[in-house]
Amino acid sequence: MKILTFGQTGQLARALKRVQPKTAELIQLSHQQVDITQPQLIDEALAFYRPDIIINCAAYTDVEKAQINPVAAMQINALAVEYMAKAASNYGIKLIQLSTDYVFDGRSSTPYSVTQKPSTINAYGQSKLLAEETLLSYQSALFCIVRTSWLYHHSGNNFVTTMLKLMTQSHNQQTIGSSADNPIKVVNDQTGSPTMVDDFARFLWKLCSQKQWSAIYHWSNAGKCTWYEFAQEIKTQGIALGLLPQSIYLQPITSEQYASIVNRPAFSVLDTRLSHTLAIPKPWQQQLAQCLNELVLSKV
Numbered sequence: 224m225k226i227l228t229f230g231q232t233g234q235l236a237r238a239l240k241r242v243q244p245k246t247a248e249l250i251q252l253s254h255q256q257v258d259i260t261q262p263q264l265i266d267e268a269l270a271f272y273r274p275d276i277i278i279n280c281a282a283y284t285d286v287e288k289a290q291i292n293p294v295a296a297m298q299i300n301a302l303a304v305e306y307m308a309k310a311a312s313n314y315g316i317k318l319i320q321l322s323t324d325y326v327f328d329g330r331s332s333t334p335y336s337v338t339q340k341p342s343t344i345n346a347y348g349q350s351k352l353l354a355e356e357t358l359l360s361y362q363s364a365l366f367c368i369v370r371t372s373w374l375y376h377h378s379g380n381n382f383v384t385t386m387l388k389l390m391t392q393s394h395n396q397q398t399i400g401s402s403a404d405n406p407i408k409v410v411n412d413q414t415g416s417p418t419m420v421d422d423f424a425r426f427l428w429k430l431c432s433q434k435q436w437s438a439i440y441h442w443s444n445a446g447k448c449t450w451y452e453f454a455q456e457i458k459t460q461g462i463a464l465g466l467l468p469q470s471i472y473l474q475p476i477t478s479e480q481y482a483s484i485v486n487r488p489a490f491s492v493l494d495t496r497l498s499h500t501l502a503i504p505k506p507w508q509q510q511l512a513q514c515l516n517e518l519v520l521s522k523v
């Protein structure tokens with residue numbers, strides 16, 4: 224099985240490499256090698272490598288910047304996927320397109336199923352939804368869409384690494400003020416499912432081994448929390464593992480208090496049940512523990 228990923232340096236592309244099965248061949252093309260907004264580069268890459276499956280790990284993922292520059296987000300997240308679909312279809316190559324919980328508006332209070340109609344509330348979500356609609360319009364058994372949420376790892380740029388950094392800094396600043404005077408403010412009115420990116424990558428490898436695909440999959444770790452509750456858990460586990468100091472002060476805030484130009488869904492938990500035949504998601508707290516343990520081990 225030969226798998227090609229567009230995107231090499233991103234969070235998911237790296238995870239696919241880390242958990243790559245021995246039986247699979249993995250070709251990863253960086254942004255420098257193939258800019259996916261250039262259709263002829265996509266075509267040349269597919270003609271040259273002739274993979275069985277493409278996993279599109281390339282995306283414009285900065286939600287704040289996408290709001291300021293929606294054209295760039297559309298070009299990378301939607302238009303490029305159209306080029307990819309066309310080329311993949313011509314060569315008869317299967318394509319897994321990654322998508323997001325942000326295609327939903329967050330008005331639900333129960334997990335979103337794959338049959339629920341998306342409705343977006345920000346430019347990033349709109350660009351990802353347009354890509355979904357393009358792929359679905361092919362009605363092709365070669366294509367599938369996989370939505371996930373709140374990806375993290377102990378390396379790279381994500382909520383966990385940001386929190387670990389802030390929590391360490393907050394402690395260091397205690398020489399000039401108590402942590403209670405300088406709390407880390409975290410949004411407490413957005414609920415989702417944190418997902419350890421290696422778990423998600425393992426799910427994708429399982430999906431690659433399937434002969435037939437559904438049109439849309441949902442997969443995340445199990446359970447739900449707010450960003451504030453996620454931060455609390457990072458703090459508790461980080462202290463227990465000796466990664467963080469005892470005195471860290473977190474303050475829950477509302478989305479309104481968090482200075483952002485982006486509307487984010489208040490509730491974006493995905494109903495993953497139809498994907499459980501491939502991989503049963505483990506509780507997010509347990510997988511956070513695994514991730515932080517790996518961080519501890521990487522330091523010895």
Ligand SMILES: NC(=O)c1ccc[n+]([C@@H]2O[C@H](COP(=O)([O-])OP(=O)(O)OC[C@H]3O[C@@H](n4cnc5c(N)ncnc54)[C@H](OP(=O)(O)O)[C@@H]3O)[C@@H](O)[C@H]2O)c1
Binds near residue numbers: 233299371
């Ligand atoms: N991160 C999350 O929490 C999350 C949640 C739900 C869904 N997703 C989806 O999961 C997928 C993977 O996300 P991720 O977190 O791995 O993203 P990421 O870490 O931001 O990586 C994105 C990758 O895309 C590459 N890229 C950007 N523009 C490109 C272009 N024009 N041509 C080729 N490559 C380009 C980037 O390369 P350079 O850095 O070199 O530009 C980078 O390697 C995305 O589709 C995202 O929408 C992510």
